[in-house]
Amino acid sequence: TLSINILAPTTPLIMADKAETTNTSDNAPLKRQQGLIPLTALGVGAVISGDFFGWNFGLERGGFGGLIISTLLVGFMYVCVSLSLAELAAMYPSAEGAFAFSRRAFGPYAGFLCGLSETLEYVLLVPVIITGLGDQLNVLFGIDNPDIQILWWAILCGLYLALHLFGAQPTFWSNTIITTLSVLTLFIYWCACLSIIGGTDGDIINDRIYNIPPDDTYSDSGEFLPKGSYGIFTSLVFAAWFFIAVEELPLAGEDAINPTKNIPRALIGSITILMITAFLTAFFSVAVPGGSYNISQTGAPLSRALIAGLMDECVNYNAPGSDDAQSFCETNDGTMSCEYNEDEGTCWDSELTSSALAWEVVINLGTLIGL
Numbered sequence: 001t002l003s004i005n006i007l008a009p010t011t012p013l014i015m016a017d018k019a020e021t022t023n024t025s026d027n028a029p030l031k032r033q034q035g036l037i038p039l040t041a042l043g044v045g046a047v048i049s050g051d052f053f054g055w056n057f058g059l060e061r062g063g064f065g066g067l068i069i070s071t072l073l074v075g076f077m078y079v080c081v082s083l084s085l086a087e088l089a090a091m092y093p094s095a096e097g098a099f100a101f102s103r104r105a106f107g108p109y110a111g112f113l114c115g116l117s118e119t120l121e122y123v124l125l126v127p128v129i130i131t132g133l134g135d136q137l138n139v140l141f142g143i144d145n146p147d148i149q150i151l152w153w154a155i156l157c158g159l160y161l162a163l164h165l166f167g168a169q170p171t172f173w174s175n176t177i178i179t180t181l182s183v184l185t186l187f188i189y190w191c192a193c194l195s196i197i198g199g200t201d202g203d204i205i206n207d208r209i210y211n212i213p214p215d216d217t218y219s220d221s222g223e224f225l226p227k228g229s230y231g232i233f234t235s236l237v238f239a240a241w242f243f244i245a246v247e248e249l250p251l252a253g254e255d256a257i258n259p260t261k262n263i264p265r266a267l268i269g270s271i272t273i274l275m276i277t278a279f280l281t282a283f284f285s286v287a288v289p290g291g292s293y294n295i296s297q298t299g300a301p302l303s304r305a306l307i308a309g310l311m312d313e314c315v316n317y318n319a320p321g322s323d324d325a326q327s328f329c330e331t332n333d334g335t336m337s338c339e340y341n342e343d344e345g346t347c348w349d350s351e352l353t354s355s356a357l358a359w360e361v362v363i364n365l366g367t368l369i370g371l
Contacts, residue, residue: 035257037176039249039263040269042172042249043271044273045176046246047243050240051186051370053136053367056285056298057238057297059212060212061231061234062226062230064209064210064292067238071242073236078247082247082271083268085101085249086265087264089260090261090263091260093259093263094254095251095252095255097247097251098247118247122248125245130152130157132299134148137152178369184366185369189281189363190280190284192309193305196309197288212226214226214227215228242277243274249263250263281302286305288309290315294318302363306359310355314347317329337351
């Protein structure tokens, strides 16, 4: 009833909008060509990059326990947002998205604030993703010079701009293909990690998951929450990487076939897929050798976790919180060639096996696709 009352005064506006979209002589209306599958792919594809990098920094802030609790809180919030947007999009499908909903429900000022917030989100999200892509390309090609990133940024911005200049249809089908490949990459990653931890004792996996040492600065710190309840709040922003931007799906309201049915279905389908990928990715990444500590500060968590699982040697000489971590790593048992990463505080094999190198290329390529 509330929704009907809110939108009832705007019925003439809705009818006017519909009339405008059918006037082909004076206007160039959007063509409704997108069904349920490309719309769902749009919702998932807008977010799936968060499974490949960004979320893992929450492990450093709050440990695995803090990150999982934060993910549950943020996930619940996004489920509520998705259900709300699904209902509103069914009643008023509009390419203006949440801006239109806020403006018609609460007035022009609330609509302006909502539209400004969304604009800032999407504008700032692009450089974040491109920065992540630059990091992945440097890792993939073994480039240590950070100045090369500027070249990657220019190339990637040019590619994105060129793709969108061709219109909505190429953008949608390319997004569907890329999203499918991204989910397939995650599925391969989960299977590889599952094969690594298969047969491993549960206590060992538990030790890997909770191997970030408690911080005595916080009175309620422990194995599950190494920085106490404070770590839950500091992890929230990183847990949002699993879901942020799914709310952009209603912006495709005027491209969708039968938007009153397909937009809500696509939203619910997208958030369901994202919840599954979030928890599977987080669990498998910390269950392999090296655990939470090994990936808590890296820009390429999936390849780092997988390589650690395939080469279960130097990673065992990680010494979280120890002042002798570097010497402990480099000395090891005297038979291995290990390097200490001062930026991340982790112990790493100086030379990778051919199988580990192959998996690193596969996962990094998948990460590039996902980003």
